[in-house]
Amino acid sequence: MTVFHFTGIKGSGMSSLAQILHDSMNEVQGSDVEKYIFTEEPLVERKIKILPFDADNIVPGLTVIAGNAFPDTHPELVRAKELGLEVIRYHDFLGHYMDQFTSIAVTGSHGKTSTTGLLSYVLSGFTPTSYLIGDGTGKGVKDSRFFVLEACEYRRHFLAYKPDYAIMTNIDFDHPDYFKDLDDVMDAFNQMAMQVKKAIVACGDDHHLQQIKANVPVVFYGFDEANDFFAKNVVKTSDGSSFDVYVRNEYFNSFAIPSAGDHAILNALGVIALSHYEGVPVDIIKDRLSTFGGVKRRFTITEYDDKTIVDDYAHHPTEIEATLQSAKQKYPDREIVAIFQPHTFTRTAALLDSFAASLSHADSVYLCDIFGSAREKSGTLTIDDLVKRVPGAKHLKIEQIAELEEHGNAVYLFMGAGDDIQDYMNAFKRLIEQGETA
Incomplete structure (x- = not known):
């Protein structure tokens, strides 16, 4: 039996892959920082051993899967090479692993995780399906026909994959620490598209994807009636959205989803199109869409007596706008308070004005210090550069968290990709809970 060691096992994709290999009857262990990260919860549930980083973790007989965040000079990877062990990068391993299934890669600048989660849930209601979701969720299912995976464009890692199908949600400029400009991003997605074996399902409302x-075959979906699959007669309520779907101008069926926002309808359309292409009965699609509970850190709601807290991974202006739109649909009569922590100095600098424009849609805005990455230099940029661009925005430190209580029965949106925004949210939750028990 192969024993797999994951260097960086708490990474969102790494955690998911470790779960899949464990479920597939392999022996799995891994190492990472000792700080708690939410992606470790399913590892602990499976009793997968998590060790602190240490070269001594590496012993003869292991196959080492290395997280993309860790250089070849990492002590564990150096030791593995010294022992002559196989060291394989996460995306390279995944590229080989997926070949045994009908594989579906979900990619795009935004919406990957939610769409991967939704597609996995729908297909699992039809036939055994294994999946890897970027929220740290993975599952290996015996005799799986499908393998659904989230495919990230960062550093062109998704070019390690040659999937049967791809769902492409959108193309936007992001990861400015790697991509030079939007043309560079387009080039990466075009390279990915050329590697797909059977068909691409793409959002036709995105003019960049129209050029893919x-x-x-490329099957387009969206609101525009020029798409192959399009939504019409959309009805939005605080409980979600319902809509009719037309396939090449012919009525197909009506669907309802519990999620709010246009992006949630678009994600559902992509899943409907792919499922229809693979012969999933429409009654299964309808039932699974209407009962999907969402994925981690994507509009995850905690309700208190008079306050609502939403945890969301939004870390790009487009995602912030989508999250705010969802909040206003679901809570039309409540104040929307955005608490946002920018993720990486390079992204913040490159998209500073776009961040300001998207955040201005909230009723009140609090901004936390920029979450820097180990792979970049901060330069002279600070959170004050963004505060000045958002009318009425305030710089919030964690010791000032009680200031949020002045908004009373508001909806509090905690948004960001770094770990620190979770600390802010948990501090505010503790404050509320103390007040309720006082």
Whole structure:
């Protein structure tokens, strides 16, 4: 039996892959920082051993899977090479692993995680399906027909994959520490498209995706009636959205989803199109769409007596706008308070004005210090550069968290990709809970 060691096992993709290999009857262990990260919860549930980083973790007989965040000079990877062990990067391993299934890669600048989670849930109601979701959730299912995976464009890692299908949600400029400009991003997605074997399901409302080049059919979805699959007669309420779907101008069926926001309808359309293409009965699609509970850190709601806290991974202006739109649909009569921590100095600098524009849609805005990355230099940029651009925004330190209580029965949106925003949210939750028990 192969024993897999994951260097960086708490990474969102790494945690998911470790779960899949464990579920597939492999022996799995891993190492990471000792700080708590939410992605470790399913590892602990499976009793997968998590060790602190240490070269001594590496012993003969292991196959080492290395997280993309860790250089070849990491002590564990150096020791593995000294022992002559196989060291394989996360995305390279995944590229080989997926070949045994009908594989579906979900990619795009935004919406990957939610769409991967939704597609996995729908297909699992039809036939055994294994999946890897970027929220740290993975599952290996015996005799799986499908393998659904989230495919990230960062550093072109998704080019390690040659999937049967791809769902492409959108193309936007992001990861400015790697991509030079939007044309560079487009080039990466075009390279990915050329590697797809059967078909691409792409959002036709995104004009960048309209330009995608591929050797396989491209099926478009969206609100525009020029798309192959389009939504019409949309009804939005605080409980979600309902809509009719037309396939090449012919009525197909009506669907309802519990999620709010246009982006949630678009994600559902992509899943409907792919499922229809693979012969999933419409009654299964309808039932699974209507009962999907969401994925971690994507509009995750905690309700208190008079306050609502939403945890969301939004860390790009487009995602912030989508999250705010969802909040206003779900809570039309409540004040929307945005608490946002920018993720990386390079992204904040490159998109500073766009961040300001998206955040201005909230009723009140609090901004936390920028979450820096180990791979970048901060330069002279600070959170004050963003505070000055958002009318009425305030710089919030964690010791000032009680200031949020002045907004009473508001909806508090905690948004960001770094770990620190979770600390802010948990501090505010503790404050509320103390007040309720006092």
